[in-house]
Amino acid sequence: MNLTNRALKLSRRTFLRGVGVTMALPWLESARVWGAESSVAGGATSFPKRFAAVFMGNGINANHWWAKGSRAEMELGRTLEPLAPFRKKLNVINGLFNKPAVGVGIHPGQTGNILSGMPLMKGAVLHGGISMDQVLANSVGQETMQPSLVLGCEQPITGYHESNFSMAYSSHISWQSPDSPVPMEVYPSLAFDSLFENRGNKRTQSILDRVMDDLSSLTRKASSEDNRRLDEYLTSVREVEKRVDRMRSEQTKAETRAAERGQPLIAMKRPDNGLPEDIRDHMKLMCDIVALAFQTDKTRVATLLLCRDLSGLFYPFLNVRDAHHSASHNDLSDAYERIARYYVSNLAYLAGRLDSMPEGDGTVLDNTCLLYLSNMWSGERHDNTRLPVLTVGGLGGTLETGRVLDYADAGDESRKLCSLHLSIMDKMGVKLPRFGDAEARLAGV
Numbered sequence: 001m002n003l004t005n006r007a008l009k010l011s012r013r014t015f016l017r018g019v020g021v022t023m024a025l026p027w028l029e030s031a032r033v034w035g036a037e038s039s040v041a042g043g044a045t046s047f048p049k050r051f052a053a054v055f056m057g058n059g060i061n062a063n064h065w066w067a068k069g070s071r072a073e074m075e076l077g078r079t080l081e082p083l084a085p086f087r088k089k090l091n092v093i094n095g096l097f098n099k100p101a102v103g104v105g106i107h108p109g110q111t112g113n114i115l116s117g118m119p120l121m122k123g124a125v126l127h128g129g130i131s132m133d134q135v136l137a138n139s140v141g142q143e144t145m146q147p148s149l150v151l152g153c154e155q156p157i158t159g160y161h162e163s164n165f166s167m168a169y170s171s172h173i174s175w176q177s178p179d180s181p182v183p184m185e186v187y188p189s190l191a192f193d194s195l196f197e198n199r200g201n202k203r204t205q206s207i208l209d210r211v212m213d214d215l216s217s218l219t220r221k222a223s224s225e226d227n228r229r230l231d232e233y234l235t236s237v238r239e240v241e242k243r244v245d246r247m248r249s250e251q252t253k254a255e256t257r258a259a260e261r262g263q264p265l266i267a268m269k270r271p272d273n274g275l276p277e278d279i280r281d282h283m284k285l286m287c288d289i290v291a292l293a294f295q296t297d298k299t300r301v302a303t304l305l306l307c308r309d310l311s312g313l314f315y316p317f318l319n320v321r322d323a324h325h326s327a328s329h330n331d332l333s334d335a336y337e338r339i340a341r342y343y344v345s346n347l348a349y350l351a352g353r354l355d356s357m358p359e360g361d362g363t364v365l366d367n368t369c370l371l372y373l374s375n376m377w378s379g380e381r382h383d384n385t386r387l388p389v390l391t392v393g394g395l396g397g398t399l400e401t402g403r404v405l406d407y408a409d410a411g412d413e414s415r416k417l418c419s420l421h422l423s424i425m426d427k428m429g430v431k432l433p434r435f436g437d438a439e440a441r442l443a444g445v
Contacts, residue, residue: 016218018210020200024145024296026233027359030223034297047359048143049396049428050294050368051136052302053115054347055173057309058328059376060388061337067092071402079341082348086355086392088402089365093389095408098417099437101375105163106382111309111375112169117418117436118178122164129436131175132421134182137301139430144299150174151191151286152184152305153279154313155266161310170309184305186275188285189248192240195293204248208238229358233295240288243281250274279313283346291353295364304350306343309375315339328379336379344390347372351392368393369424373417387417398427405444413440420445 014033016023025033027047034048064078074087083090100119101110112120118129133148141147156171172181185191193199196207208215215234219227254274258265271277276285283306290302307313311324318338320327327336347370354365370392376384386408394401407415418436423445425432433439 016211016214020202021207021210022197023207023211024298026295028222028226030226031221047367048297048300050300051428052290052370053133054370054372055305056343056374057307057311058325059331059374059379060340061331063332064337065388067404079337079344082345086351089392089394091391091401092404094406095386095415096389096417096420097386102384105165107309108161108165108167108169109163110384114375115173116175120169126166126168126179128175129178132425133174133301133303134176136428136430140300140428144297146299149293149299149302150182150184152186153282153286154308154311155186173305174303187251189244189251191289192244195289195298208234243285247276284349287346287350295357306346318342331379365393367396369395369399395427
């Protein structure tokens, strides 16, 4: 889509505007907030399809990562129990692997191509492949104000691993080109400001107060049901805004500390770097921002790196003493199972937020595919000959759900992770002859 057509499409949308802020809106049946595609008058509604990849580094506890049965009768292992409310919208996919990341060295070489399936170059020069989220962003992302949203809950690390792969591969899953990762936003306040184009000297003031005039005009035109939807949406935005404001002040203090010490924020540890000390607050807020972005069609593509490979995050609230990476070296322990389950609970939280957002006769989750994955199966053995993979959401009815799919015995050519990527991109309307190391789509998806 050229820039003129994109601008025309966006100009058909309804926004709430105020001083230094632009607020996109959720789907409304009585107002064409997204232009013609969201209209219900005289025909069927067409809703956008969304994709988000959610990543956890260093694998899972294999003893408790299992599922059997289907739909409402699906049985879930302990680690997957947080997803029980979404059995009908869940796919547990076993046996896939990322062949270019196998046998090349532990950690960075197992991570940087999880969404591209291209071989990674060792040494000083970064080189891999464009990731599937950015392939989608270059296509469907042209129909939205923001092509993609790339968020993380842990700062990238620099330097080189003993395997001679750059630590950049451990820190990033979204790549805009073979040699350049997409800059990842880790500060909730900056991600929130981007979502609402919140800028200028009034950015610390409530965005809802600043769009009140436009809001009053819209509510007079909307139906009673749409006004109820608007009220729920605005309440949600305000709740997120309050949490962001608390973190904004900590970020400002951190910037001052960094300047006084003469060191970059990225070199400082949390909470000195302004990131929330309690990662539960951080991860939940980033999930909320992704959900709001999808609800308002601000973007249709997102990645959320909950923790990077070689993660140094701690979990005192789980009664775990070791940092994430160290704990993964005892991956069959109860402690590491609690860690893995906690990460799945974040996926469940995001799915729940999307499923609470009405869109026509369904929900935003029904028009979304959440892809959850890690870069290895066993952290103790650094085994990535198979990977933990889940999807949640029906992608507009194109993705059959409520299933356990097992490719472990299908043969290496029939269990490629990139075949799943191709299948998902197909359903998003982006059809490629091949992607990464795969030419065939994943059977049964």
